[in-house]
Amino acid sequence: MAGPSMLPTLDNSGELVIESILPHRLFPNRLARGELITLISPVNPSRIICKRVIGLPGDIVCVDPTGLKAPSTEHVVIPKGHIWIAGDNAAWSMDSRDYGPVSMALVRGRIAARIYPFNRFTVFSRAATYIDQ
């Protein structure tokens, strides 16, 4: 697992993670917001990418709060069967801000834990904290 788009959660240089695929194959609709998922890239079918789920079908998502790739007032309603994904490193991530909502059929599984380097062992949980105003 390598690449800068998920800093600081996942490092740029190679890391070993455990990808759990079977629960997603059995229950494809159980995606939680804030979950780390692996999916096949919509722009290149031979690449597998890892991003975070931001929005589920029916949600209204602000396309880019930072204003880099779209005006920060632009919002999108996610169509049925699609999700909005984003990399943690907003400055260097090609995600739904570029190619829009992605179909849930492209999702392969979720990242369950990081096992290498050993001093950074973490288990990624599915729970997300919601901040309500």
Next chain:
Amino acid sequence: MPLFPKFLQFSRPITARWVRGVANEGNFRRARSLISRPLRLIYWLPLGLGFTQYFYTVKTIRGRSMQPTLNPDTSGWDDIVVFDRYAIHSGEPIGKGDIVALRDPIDSRKMIVKRIIAVAGDVIKTLPPYPDAEVVVPEGHVWVEGDEPFRTLDSNKFGPVPLALLDSKLTYIIWPLDRIGPLRPPVPPVSKRGDPRDSRWYSDIAAFEREQRRQSRVTTHSTTLSQQNTANLV
């Protein structure tokens, strides 16, 4: 590797004429006759599964969205067709005009069968209910449409489809028998003077005209290619 003809022999009593010749082979065959049918099924199952997952598979087409190419109203049966999975897995460039099976982007449990109208980089004029009048198909995506524009759930509803959702290519129709054969690309049929024009000729001409109407809404991204297309239409 056991061969099937040898298996069939076990249902007949082993006569002296077959057993004579190799002394230990008689014991071996009698022992193998005790292997039950479920075990033999498990032995061949991975090969069969691997073949249908990666090479060819046979499926039935349901629905009217690809009429009249598939499931026309004139036939009383659903079409049974052969899908080629290897063409997609091997990474060949996807051809325009191919009929493919893909995962429905809206409901990933369903498979839908549609025709590829435009590939990445082409500009296509969309049909309702798509909100934009013209779309540039982005990189890594294709535009699929059903042949029957009024009864189809296709890219005019859910937009360009990423290539990763494509599953297999339709190559051969095996049922009904009057349309059995490889899927023919819609080219105008050649006929000499004085040849009677039968229903097959008319349906070929109609298929060619539908293909022309479909391609008239697509502008290919390379100007040299589009000039060649207009030259062929003349």
